[in-house]
Each structure stands twice: as structure tokens, then as C-alpha cells.
Amino acid sequence: MLPSMNSTNTALVSASIAVISACIAAYTTRGNSARAGFELARSLFNNLTSANTAKSRGILERYRRGTGPTDETxxxxxDQYFNLLWQFEQIHAGRQSLNQQHRxxxxxxxxxxxDAMTSWHISxxxxxxxxxxxRLEADRGESIDDEHSLDTFNQLLASIHPKHWRLPSLEAxxxxxxxxxxxxxxxxxxxxxxxxxxxxxxxPLPNRTGTP
Structure with a gap:
């Protein structure tokens, strides 16, 4: 017959079990968060290489080369300019979120x-x-209001650069x-x-005489 455990031993065993359970829960939570991080990264990359974004890239590249059809006004x-710019803005937001919780x-x-999947596209x-x-501002005859999105794009470029280098032309x-x-x-x-x-x-000054 096994000897009975006194209250002190029981408390120690219970505390040990609680600590082990907490460690397992923390490890599981960390693992789940890491997997969720990879899911977010894959989602951002998939959006950047989706058919919709590929259409934006194609229109912008043809416009840059001057080979686009006449109906691409x-x-x-x-519209495609901002569509692609906002894709990069989303990547920056997702990257910032992942960075802030890495510890x-x-x-x-x-x-x-x-970074490995998107850095080439960004650069x-x-x-x-x-x-x-x-060219787009010249063709439209008006300035493009993209200060905040363009600044975010340049921040994203700096975040993936080994020396955190921003593109001076965009910065200007x-x-x-x-x-x-x-x-x-x-x-x-x-x-x-x-x-x-x-x-x-x-x-009008306030009426101080009491008369209408």
C-alpha cells in the first residue's frame, strides 16, 4: 500500500502541475501564433501576386514603357497606381504587426x-x-495626393534594406x-x-437697458 501524501506534498505536486500546464499552454499559444504569422505572411504575398494585382502591374508597366492601348486612360x-501602392501599404502594416509581437x-x-518573398517586388x-x-501627373495636369501612402511605401523599402535605406527620390x-x-x-x-x-x-452688444 502506498503511503499517503501529506498536505504539503499535495500542494507542491499541484503547484508543479499548474506550472507545467502553464508552460504547455504558453508553448502551444506561441506555436499557434507563429503559424498564424506565417498565414498572414502568405496571405500578403498571395495578394501581391494575385491576378488582380498582376493586372495593376501590367497596366503600370505598359504605361511606363508607353506601350499601353489607347483605352487605358x-x-x-x-486607379491601378493606387491599387498597387495600397498593396505595399498592406504589406508594411502586416510586417509591422508581426515585428511587434515577435518576442x-x-x-x-x-x-x-x-521579406524573402516580397523584397524583390518592393525594390x-x-x-x-x-x-x-x-508621367502620370504630367498627363493628368494635376498633382497626385499620395503623401501618406508613398511615405509608407518608402518606409517598407527601408525596412527590408540591410542599412534601412530610403529612396531619396521618393523621400523628396x-x-x-x-x-x-x-x-x-x-x-x-x-x-x-x-x-x-x-x-x-x-x-451685437447685449442689451443692458432692459428695454426691447
Whole structure:
């Protein structure tokens, strides 16, 4: 017959079981998170190489080379311009999400996988982008408002570059847009403040005599 366990031994065994269970749960959670990270990385890569995105790449490349059909108007090209730009923006957002949880959830391998699968596409299109953008603005006769998306694209390029190098040509475009936006916001704020002061100065004085 086995000797009975006293309350102290029982407590120690229970605590050990709880610790082991917690470790197993943490390991399982980390493994599930790592798998989810790879699923996200694969999803982002699949979107970048999907038929819809391939259509955007084809239209933009034909436009860059000047070989596109006449029915591919600048409006169509602009739509595809933003479609591809937003694809890169989604990759940056997904990559940032994976990076921020790598210490807890072990998602760094998923980031390396994502970089390996997308870095060529990112680098190639980053070096073509300004040429497409410049031609598109000239053909449309108006500026393209893509400050934030273009800045994110350049951040993505820096994140995959060994020395975190941004493309100076894209950086210059983003900075110029930012400067114009800040100047416009300051001008609008001054106009609003001036209008508020004028309204305050022309407001009727309160009736202090008690007569209508």
C-alpha cells in the first residue's frame, strides 16, 4: 500500500502541475501564433501576386514603357497606381504587426519569410515608381495626393534594406507634399481665425437697458 501524501506534498505536486500546464499552454499559444504569422505572411504575398494585382502591374508597366492601348486612360492608370501602392501599404502594416509581437509570439521567422518573398517586388517597383508618378501627373495636369501612402511605401523599402535605406527620390516627393500640406493647413487656420475675429467684432452688444 502506498503511503499517503501529506498536505504539503499535495500542494507542491499541484503547484508543479499548474506550472507545467502553464508552460504547455504558453508553448502551444506561441506555436499557434507563429503559424498564424506565417498565414498572414502568405496571405500578403498571395495578394501581391494575385491576378488582380498582376493586372495593376501590367497596366503600370505598359504605361511606363508607353506601350499601353489607347483605352487605358490616365484615370484607369491612376486607379491601378493606387491599387498597387495600397498593396505595399498592406504589406508594411502586416510586417509591422508581426515585428511587434515577435518576442512574445515567435513571429520573426514569418517576417523573414515575408521579406524573402516580397523584397524583390518592393525594390523593383520602388525604383520605377517616380517615373510612373511623374508621367502620370504630367498627363493628368494635376498633382497626385499620395503623401501618406508613398511615405509608407518608402518606409517598407527601408525596412527590408540591410542599412534601412530610403529612396531619396521618393523621400523628396513626400517631403514636398508634406510641406505644401502644412502650408495649406496654416493658411486655412489663419483664415478661420480671421473669420472668427471678424464675427466676434460684428456681433451685437447685449442689451443692458432692459428695454426691447
Amino acid at each position: 490616365s484615370d484607369i492608370v491612376l 512574445i509570439n515567435g513571429t520573426r521567422p514569418a517576417v523573414r519569410y515575408l 523593383e517597383w520602388a525604383h520605377r515608381w517616380l517615373e510612373i508618378r511623374t 516627393v513626400v517631403n514636398a507634399q508634406r510641406l505644401r500640406r502644412e502650408e495649406r493647413e496654416q493658411r486655412e487656420r489663419r483664415e478661420w481665425e480671421g473669420q472668427s475675429r471678424r464675427q466676434a467684432s460684428t456681433a
